[in-house]
Amino acid sequence: MAASPSSPSPSLSPSPSAAFAGGVSAWSPSAQSPSPNLTNFFVWREFVWGAFAGAFGEGMMHPVDTLKTRLQSQAIITGAKAQKNIFQMIRTIWVSDGLKGFYRGISPGVTGSLATGATYFGVIESTKKWLENSNPNLSGHWSHFIAGGIGDTLGSFIYVPCEVMKQRMQVQGTRKSWASTATKGNISQIPGTPMYQYYNGMFHASCSILRDHGLKGLYAGYWSTLARDVPFAGLMVTFYEAMKELTEYGKRKYLPESNLHASNSFEGLLLGGLAGGFSAYLTTPLDVIKTRLQVQGSTTSYNGWLDAITKTWATEGLNGLFKGSVPRIIWYIPASALTFMAVEFLRDHFNEKIHPDARELTSLSVDSRSEVEEAT
Template identity: 70%
Template sequence: MAVTSSSTTASEGIQGTKSSATIVLTNSPHNQFFVWREFLWGALAGGFGEGMMHPIDTVKTRIQSQAILAQSQNQKTILQMVRAVWGADGLRGFYRGVAPGVTGSLATGATYFGVIESTKKWIEETHPNLGGHWAHFIAGALGDTLGSFIYVPCEVIKQRMQVQGTKKYWSSVVMKEGASDASLSMYGYYSGMFQAGCSIWKDQGPKGLYAGYWSTLARDVPFAGLMVTCYEALKEVTEYGRQKWFPNSRFHVNSSFEGLVLGGIAGGVSAYLTTPLDVIKTRLQVQGTIVRYNGWMDAFRRIWLIEGAKGFFRGSIPRVIWYVPASALTFMAVEFLRDQFNETKTPNTDTVTSLILDKSKPPLQQN
């Protein structure tokens, strides 16, 4: 049997028994799990990753939304779009919409990592048959689903502000590139995050703030599940390789560095595989009151008929470029914060973690 108690209490309980006992003592500072810390570290890491990589996300959003704004098949490449944003708005244009982006990432990161850790532990304890990669996939999907209630409105606001750029760009540059009056009147210029939210609510109600909600879940649930599963699988492969090739070595990879490398790989692979879902989501959220796509299936059908398979992978390169460092920084930050702050300061008293009774040995002698 296993008990958790102080060594003094355990020894008092053992006295008078007719069986010998083996007491395993430990004083590990990592034996406690605090859910709130996982939520906090996840929020900080998510906001950090979004803030660092927002300019690349702006380029990706502009590329994916060209079909709506420019009404042209002669669409810009990555470098052309970078030059266009810089020429029109300068550095400021790349950081348009960063406030709602960071806000949404704070909420998503908190629920993502907090729910992942607690759900993984619950699944592995109550449903052992769903352990391993299935537990990781379910936990990641559930965490992202819960975060979507805050993340989606922030994403809608962020992407609309990204395609607008500065007021000068929205009123003149888009028109010069061939946008119609209808396209330009999709929504007025947003001066900030809160004004944008109020404006969308006034014009379209909750439906506007949650535009593309189901397409966001269709993208993020498999993405979150794939990324966590891939990350955990890579960690297992790394540990297996270390034990196989360096069995007697004390070499240990720093967890922050491991999170940086493996998190980047997991994020890049998952991002590319879910790019078609991201294209559909972006188009639905950017279109505003001038409806071009009547739902997820209509968007899928029209993109396929008009643009072909290539249309579904527009922005795939900047999306991968964004997610590799963003995921790397996020997982690195989480692992670093766990290492630095998840250690519990306890007195120098031993703790009983297991008590093994062995009736084959002579009984304890009492003094």
């Protein structure tokens, strides 16, 4: 797999995933292996690149995420009847809140994406290699899926509270529009009484939720978030790696004499977008349930994950479970594309520049590979 860091093989045989980030091969025998500190250095850089890439993707696509959240939470905020479509919702947000309304909640959104991106890419690269070495039966796509799920699970401890704050700020919009919504009354709140007070920012939101609902409030919908994100994370990295392998196979079979070469950044942009889009659509029902559990206030509409699924299915059918699928896909295609592109770009342009031993490791690995090929 191109551009995936792994520990050097202890023997002369190549490992299934024999490449450090940025294309540094891992063929060297144990006698010439790099120091553990250097190996850890390569792995830890994946956490840094993932954090930057995750924040970059979230920041670029936050307005689309706001649109998706508003569409999915209509059943709680305004009732299940006469729900707006995507174009009506865009107009509503623009008229009531202006451009600022699309960027409400961006601070907790970027903070959560920093944590998720770091753990997602960092843990994927370390866990994937460990799984392939410890249990060969889990190599390939299974190791990708499991590593992606583990990475996202670890990030959830920071990501979920940020997601709760972000989504509540997104549905609030500006102070004026939230006050107007509260006075109308709906299925989940007493007329004239807001579901929760207006949040001035991320710090105010966290303090208010802790004061009113405790730690449980910050982790509202935690299990539904994991139920959505673990399969999503696993599917996305599996699709991405599978499409990379398919691309390489296609080039070898149909263009064996061609000098055509696409950069890792371009492949990350294209394949990452496709992987994110496929995964986003398949997990939309889980996202709908998570969103509704997180935006409801003190007077709850749903008593847990199963109750939310049952009521949504009974009142809105299959369309209700796939509410917001279009903006979700619209969000994840470019967000995933930008994230994978950023990770591949950072790997290609910085991995060999940050540490002086990297060049020595590169030449050492290439020389060892040549010796192995001559011996065979």
